[in-house]
Amino acid sequence: MTAVLYDYWRSTASYRVRIALGLAGVDYKSVSVNLLEREQEEAPHLARNPQGLVPVLEIDGRTISQSLATIEYLDETRTLGLLPNSPEGRARVRQMSYAIAMEIHPICNLMVAQHVVAASKGAIAIEDWMQKFIDRLGAVEAMLKQPETARYCHGDRVTMADICLFAQMYNAIRWNVSLDGWSQIQRVVQELDKIEAFKKAHPDNFRQEQWTR
Numbered sequence: 001m002t003a004v005l006y007d008y009w010r011s012t013a014s015y016r017v018r019i020a021l022g023l024a025g026v027d028y029k030s031v032s033v034n035l036l037e038r039e040q041e042e043a044p045h046l047a048r049n050p051q052g053l054v055p056v057l058e059i060d061g062r063t064i065s066q067s068l069a070t071i072e073y074l075d076e077t078r079t080l081g082l083l084p085n086s087p088e089g090r091a092r093v094r095q096m097s098y099a100i101a102m103e104i105h106p107i108c109n110l111m112v113a114q115h116v117v118a119a120s121k122g123a124i125a126i127e128d129w130m131q132k133f134i135d136r137l138g139a140v141e142a143m144l145k146q147p148e149t150a151r152y153c154h155g156d157r158v159t160m161a162d163i164c165l166f167a168q169m170y171n172a173i174r175w176n177v178s179l180d181g182w183s184q185i186q187r188v189v190q191e192l193d194k195i196e197a198f199k200k201a202h203p204d205n206f207r208q209e210q211w212t213r
Contacts, residue, residue, distance in 0.1 A: 003028035003059040006048060008035045009206040010174075012105055013067035014055040015167035018206075020071045022197030023158065024078040026059070030206060035110055068101055071160055082160045093154050096143055096161035099136075100168045107133045108171065130175035137172060137185065140165065144184035151191055158195070166192045170203060 005021065005028050007014030021028055033039045033054050040052045048056045049065040056065045060077065064070045075082040083090045106112065113126050148154055153161035169189050172179065179186060192198045 001061075003057060004031055005029070005055055005057050006031050006033050006045065007055040007206070008033055008040075009203045011035065011054050012108075012167045012171055013053070013101070015170065015201055015203060016067045016101070016163050017055045017057060017070050018201035019163045019166065019198055020074045020080070020082070021057075022200050023080055023082075024074050026074070026078070028057075028059075032206070068097060068160070068164075071163060075160070081157055082163070084154060084157075084159065089148070089154060092143075092146075092148060093159045093161045096140055096153055097164045099140055099143070100161075100164040104133055104136050104168060127175055130171070131177050134168070134172050134175060134177045137165075137168065137177075137182065141182045141185050144188065149184065149188075152188055158192070162188065162192055165189065166198055 003021070003026055005014070005017060007018070007030060009032065018030075033045055035054070039045060040054060045056075046052055048058075048063055051065065053065065055067060055070065056063060057070050058064075059073075064073055071082060074080060083093055108130055113129050116124050116129055117126050143149075144153060150156045152158055153165060165185065166189055169185065171177075
């Protein structure tokens, strides 16, 4: 049975899972859930994920939400090696992954940003909000200056941290965040951009004609 990914083209979390599916060589059908039309709050999607979030992956007869949980499931069932063998290595990769997916991404979630703009009656612009918090990637830049960094975030093999970083950099560029001082991040992203699974997962490849935002 073909896997089904319920996602939105510009969702960073969805982007992560698309990369992991590509690395795993899993054929899947992409079904869009338009966040701008609030389709994630409608009954069919809430039945898949009571949180009303994307992505949701239907695979192996089960339904999985939360991008990092989904990535770890794919890693464990498809032997991708996205987490190092050593406890120290796994901790470091998770540290960088969580710094992005649990510290930056939730604050920059579209639902949160829209609420802030509305609650401030427009005094806070969405671009200013995004720039302020995506700039916290500077902490990841510092982590990448540790000796365990090599071709990628951790050593010479792609890990979950690389997936999180690559997807988040799309948002950084989209919201005109200054990349000054992020030499390690930019170098790693350039290396990842050579990998087919990362290129194929790009949001522009999942954009529908009517979507302009």
